[in-house]
Amino acid sequence: MGHSAEKEARKRAKKEKKRQQKLNRVDPREAFKHFFEVLTICITKHPWKVAIIAFLFNGLLGLGMLNLPASKLLNNDIEDLYVPKGGPTERTANELLKLFPDKSGYDFYPHQNVKQPLFGEVMIWRHNIHNLINGTLYDEIKHIVEFVKNISTFTTNGGYAKYPDVCARRNGECVVQGEEIVDQIENNSDGSIPLSNLINRDGDNYETSLSNLADYTIENETLTSAKYLKIRFHLRQDSETMLKDSKLWRDHFVTYMKKYISKQYPKSLHLTFSHSGAFYEELGNDTFMDIPYFSFVFTVFLTYLGIVMAGGNIISKRVHIGRIGIIVTPVSVLGAWGLLMGCGVEFTNTIGVIPLFIQCHQIINALITLSNLSDVNDVKDAHQRVAYAVKNSATSITLTTLCHVIPFAIGIASNYYVTKLVCIYFVVTMLFNYFNHFVFFTACLALHEHRIDAELHFCCWTKLTPREQLVDEGRNCCVICCCSGKRPETREDTESGPERYSRILMSRFFLTTPMKVFSILSFLVYLVFVIWGLTLYDIDSVQISKVLPRSYFSNWNTYWTREFKNETIIQFVAIHPHGYTQNRTIVRDFEKLIKTKSYMKSDSFHSWFETYSSTEYKNLTTEKAFLSSVEKKFIPNNHVFKYDLVVDEIRPRVIASRFYMKTNHVPSTKAMIQIKKDLKKMIKDMNEYAEDVDEMNEDNGVVSDSPFTWQVEDGKYFFAHSPDFLATDWYMLPLWEILKIAAIQFALLFCLSLILNPSLGMAIQLPFCYFSMVGGIFGISHFFGVYLPRCP
Incomplete structure (x- = not known):
């Protein structure tokens, strides 16, 4: 028995020790x-x-x-x-x-844009949507063009500039796409224009005049009618100063065009306008x-x-x-x-x-x-x-x-x-x-x-004064109410009517069994609408984003997406480490491969070499003879190709060249992504092939000592580029960033619920409520026409 008592005492001492440790913790x-x-x-x-x-x-x-x-x-x-x-x-x-610098200050061609283009644009059509090619409309259309050219702005250095001071230039004149059509409308009585008259003043520059018209008809090489005309005023961006000044002019373009439409609206014409940064500007205006x-x-x-x-x-x-x-x-x-x-x-x-x-x-x-x-x-x-x-x-x-x-x-x-x-x-x-x-x-x-x-x-x-004293003094009820009181002693002493009644309603109405059933059913209906909205929640391109439906951008976008085709110009660049004549066969194979793509516009191929090949002075015997014929004869007669060839001055030869091709109509960002993916795979295959050929040339003793050889360090012999690809780089990125933040909050709620209330049920319920709330923001917003763009 003594042994049992001693054992029991040790147990009690051990329990007491644990209790003290718990108290001291x-x-x-x-x-x-x-x-x-x-x-x-x-x-x-x-x-x-x-x-x-x-x-x-x-x-x-x-x-x-x-x-x-x-x-x-x-x-x-x-x-x-x-x-x-x-x-x-x-x-x-x-x-x-680095190879093809921006030339918008003096030798600008729209199809040669490497950076995002900078422009203001005006779209014109008649009230009755009949033929716009009519001499009686010339004065009104010309007045619009001249009004835009006279729009002025203050510059970054405190100066004063009109459109001609900030415009993209070529041959000393501003590049205004569509202006040549306006010139043809003057003195036009039969409502038609021979296509031969629509060649731009500097010859073939790839952007044909017809791309500025919509809903037009051509018969026997003659433009017989056109219902929509867009005129694009290109801006300089060849330096930081000119870029800032051009953006300032672009901002004033919006201000002045709004005033023009409200006060001087043309009698016979409808007019809408936009500019290259209008979508982003409207995003900012949303927040204003x-x-x-x-x-x-x-x-x-x-x-x-x-x-x-x-x-x-x-x-x-x-x-x-x-x-x-x-x-x-x-x-x-x-x-x-x-x-x-x-x-x-x-x-x-x-x-x-x-x-x-x-x-x-x-x-x-x-x-x-x-x-x-x-x-x-x-x-x-x-x-x-x-x-x-x-x-x-x-x-x-x-x-x-x-x-x-x-x-x-x-x-x-x-x-x-x-x-x-x-x-x-x-x-x-x-x-x-x-x-x-x-x-x-x-x-x-x-x-x-x-x-x-x-x-x-x-x-x-x-x-x-105490209430009792005021009563004894015989004061009226207003004085007693406004000048007496006592400190609160219970919760009810500080509660207002809304607080008190809401608590009563909560306990007697909202927490009853019928209301619990109603709440559950309502939540299920809510989830159905959320899930339905999420399945319909789709926005594919910045061009169809619901940004300020009554804004100038939305108005312009409605007509642009309906009447004009979204054809993207893609630049294909080839690097020639050993000169063009050494790998022209690979380049020709590359061009043939591009022409086979179904999404490319077959008749839009535009290459300096194709034009050069049809000349009588074509000479590909040696790189020196080739370069001499290009510089002395080809370029002087075909100035548009001057900046499509890059020459190594140290060791005379062509070390880079480019050509162009348009896509067919691209209806969405998804379609653009598919084009970019296919081109990326094709470029990768061609680069691997060119690298193998280059290694063979080096084994045969053909070595490049050009300072431009950095271009092929990573096997980059070919590039496919378009400024329009920018929208595909960050596709759905805003959505993923929001989901990332929501996921972090979800995880925090789950962990904190476990820490504060160690109940798995509560730890699941709270994050689930948060998840349903965030899902509701996206799902229900669909029915209100609110979208999150999936590209920048």
């Missing part, structure tokens, strides 16, 4: 709450000082916003913001520009429309809190402290944006919608804190009441803040500059909001509770 959650409790007690002892210092701290940082105009931090260059950098098309363009709603929503929030927190008597009213909870966000915006602008971080108009999101978050923070405060109305000490409210709301507020900050912090690495800027401003503003909530708002909360203990008026902060 620090619970991280309790330690976290204790930190905020201590912080709150310190703040409540000096509330005026803390509130004033916190406000001044944000206000002084806000002075950094003066750096916005001083350092020109405002960036609304939509193409810079919305077009990702470093894609395959951009890299290829940068390589090709959203920003003014912030002030409206801010007012609604203040009104809402004024109604919800209107409960209690003249002492216990919480309406002002609720409004202070809203003011935390503007104070945070002032400090955060001032800090960022002071550090030189650029600002764009899209950032203007951030306060709206943070304001919604802050309302929840304020309501959580005030709800916890209402639970301790019976506690006499104001310090303890505030400490209880803050420490019990700290965990939920911190976790919701993390769920926003962490995904957006990862979003700073986005490929889109606008997303990068938005994420930087969002994260910093959210952190400032978190700081100000627990410092500035807590200090104001302490002042509010000190006022209650001192029985001061909620608005005037004057000492109130």
Whole structure:
């Protein structure tokens, strides 16, 4: 028995030891709450000082916003913001520009564009959509052309420029596609133009005049009718200064054309217009429309809190402290944006919608804190009441803040500059909001509770007379109502009618079995609509994006997509490390292979060599003889091909050349992607073949000492390039970036649910609700005509 008693004593001692260890173990959650409790007690002892210092701290940082105009931090260059950098098309363009520099300042041909083209465009048709080729319309059409040419802008150096000062030029004249058709309309009485008259003034430049017409008819080599005419005004971009000036002119083009249409609309013509960056500009204008709603929503929030927190008597009213909870966000915006602008971080108009999101978050923070405060109305000490409210709301507020900050912090690495800027401003503003909530708002909360203990008026902060004394003095009911009250002792003493009735409705109506069944059925119906919307959610090209349906771009786009074909010009570049004559056979095979592709327009092949081969001075005996015939005879007679050949000046020979071919109509970005994929595979096969041939040449003693041999380091002997490929580089990237942020938030919710409430059911339910909400944004938005472009 003694042995059993001793064994039992050891067990009890072991259990007691474990119990003590458990008691001594620090619970991280309790330690976290204790930190905020201590912080709150310190703040409540000096509330005026803390509130004033916190406000001044944000206000002084806000002075950094003066750096916005001083350092020109405002960036609304939509193409810079919305077009990702470093894609395959951009890299290829940068390589090709070293061989074929931009000549838009003096020798511009539209089909030779390596960079994205820069232009303004006007589309014209008659009211009755009859034949536009009519001499009676010439004056009106010519007036439109001259009006555009006279549009002026201020330049980056403070000067003044009209279209001829920033236009893309050739032979000393501005390149305006479609103007030669306008010239033919003059004195035209029979409504027809011989096709021979539509040859451009500098000869064959590949972009035929017919590409500027739509719904036209040709009979016996004569243009007999045309219903739509587009006139494209090309702009220079051969230097950074000219690029900026051209974009400034392009912006004024929109402004002046809107005025022209509203005040001087042609009598017999319909007119619409656009420019090369119109789609991106309209994306930016979308955000301009959203920003003014912030002030409206801010007012609604203040009104809402004024109604919800209107409960209690003249002492216990919480309406002002609720409004202070809203003011935390503007104070945070002032400090955060001032800090960022002071550090030189650029600002764009899209950032203007951030306060709206943070304001919604802050309302929840304020309501959580005030709800916890209402639970301790019976506690006499104001310090303890505030400490209880803050420490019990700290965990939920911190976790919701993390769920926003962490995904957006990862979003700073986005490929889109606008997303990068938005994420930087969002994260910093959210952190400032978190700081100000627990410092500035807590200090104001302490002042509010000190006022209650001192029985001061909620608005005037004057000492109130006890209700009994006013009754004894025979005062009327209005004086008694407005000038007396008592400190709250229960939760009901501070609740307003909406709060009280909503709780009653929740317990007696919404939580009943029939309502639970109704909620489940409603959620199932919601899921059906979401899934249905997701199956229909498809946007394939920037050209069919629903951007501002009443905008100038949307109007132009409606007619352009309906009447004109989207034919893409593709440049095919060949590198000749040992001269053109050494690998012309490979190049000819390459050209034949391209012509076999079904998506290429068979009659659009445009090659300098094809023209050269038909001349009498063709000479391919040696590279020297070939180059001599090209430079002395071919180029002087065919100036359009001058920049399709690159000559090595150190060792005279042609080391690069290019030719062109159009695609058939490309209806969507998906179709463009398929073309690009097929060309990429073909280029890869040709490069491997050319590399094998080059190795054979080197084995036979043919060695290149050209400085341009860097072009073939990675087996790059052939390139296929078009500025239109840019839309395919980042196809669906915006969607993937949003899904990445949503996935991070989903994972955070799951992990935090397990930490705070170790229940697998709750850990699954909360992320599932979030998933259904995000899915609903995409699914339901389809039925409202709201889309997310899947390309930049």
